[in-house]
Amino acid sequence: MSKTAIISAKDVDVFYGEKQALNKINLDIPENKVTSLIGPSGCGKSTFLRSINRMNDLVDICRVEGSITIKGQDIYAPEVDVVALRAKVGMVFQKPNPFPKSIYENVAYGPKIHGLAKSKTDMDELVEWSLIKAGLWKEVKDRLDQPGTGLSGGQQQRLCIARTIAVKPQVVLMDEPCSALDPIATAIIEELIDELRNNFTIVIVTHSMQQAARVSQRTAFFHLGELVESGATKSIFTSPEDERTQNYIMGRIG
């Protein structure tokens, strides 16, 4: 399909035991753009997101069929190392989940395990770069040694974003990153997402259609395990082709 697609899903089925959560998903995700996945609860959008970095592997009964490729490489191929995959495809979770360590240690965690910094100065720079990118540097630069869990919810979530991008992934997956935050913290994160797409490809699951409209260039609408419609955010929101998409956007379902 499109040449700029960094992630490409073909006929993806996901099962939890007997239950089929996703049915024949075909979706291309363009590089350096924000793609939002929307749809009512239980529609499979989070499941799809978690298939992209194989976090679904952690669920024993989960089975993925079909193919998901990143830059042409099948991520479910037997020779693929999930550890390497997740270093390239980072994830930000619904609830801010900083480690009970200092702010510095939180950001340095990923680079340390992947050996990305050769010296203390390298690490300092990387931590600073990540915190600047995550829009948190000014607020925490004088208290890097304090626990990350002591920050406010919005700051914690930005810390988690800094921690994720410190590994320099190509793709950042966000699973409803603002659902636990107040409107002001949400606005800050949305602005941040818009800036981050210069460096990263972002896939975001959101329950808020306004958020999808504000932050994303591409939108995919999921319903009952199927991908109903995907395309440019503007056209999905102004002239949806499918009736179900229209109903959802108008607030008639979900």
Next chain:
Amino acid sequence: MANSDSATIDLVHSQRKKGYELFVMGVLILCSLVAVAVTVGIVLSLLFEAFRFFERIPLTEFLFGTQWSPQTALRADQVAAEGAFGAVPLITGTLLISFIAMCVATPLGLLSAIYLSEYASKRSRNLIKPALEILAGIPTVVYGFFAALTVAPLLRAGGESVGLDVSSESALAAGLVMGMMIIPLISSLSDDVINAVPQAMRDASLGMGATHSETIRKVVLPSAVPGIAGSLLLAASRAIGETMIVVMAAGLAANLTANPLEAVTTITAQIVALLTGDQEFDSAKTLSAFALGLVLFVTTLVLNVVALRIVRKYQEQYD
């Protein structure tokens, strides 16, 4: 609609039940007071009898004396009729055996807890957990004769074959078996605290490309350390107070030694020895049991309080 014609509502008759409620509450309070009363009574009798002991033997001699031979005089004019009551060999013996036990139980208990909570499949978990619980259910007297009749002779034979002189009642045998006994205590408590580390922490680490073992080492265990420390303290307190194993396997010779191959004795074993058989109730020998009991009580109480406080504080962290 039926009620609407009566002008007043009967509020008085419910008083009848009030007496019954008070009665029930009274019974419940009484029952719970029994436990409190018994605890207070035991502590008081410990304190009182220990005080009587310290009237005869100075506290400093008891706590710092290195000779323990609580003889009863055969003749009134016998030299050293009252014996020697230096508790140091008993305390060091207790600590030596507990230390050996902890050396055995800490790695085994902790590592099996990590396996159970992080690696084990449901099936092997369902197999191993009950097995550990059975270990916890074995009566200590069985551990005791296992130590005395199986482990101790094995150690002795093993020692002989390499030219070591192992006493037939060695601290090592008692400590090893006691370690086995407290493994389930450590593993089940540690398993609980490791499980209490939120899945979100693991997800965050795994999601960043950390391997399973990196996640455990760098995220899960550091978060669980306070709880694990608490479980170790509880286990240590259990080891210090353990009686049957040491009575049967550690011996009664009050040697002041750090050599695990020699026989040592412990506070609990001595208390048993002091009070079994016919005793003169007010001799220093009998009373010394209360002093020893007091030492034991204070030690385990402090350990338990500290451990529970650590565990509780840790649990609050993630609520």
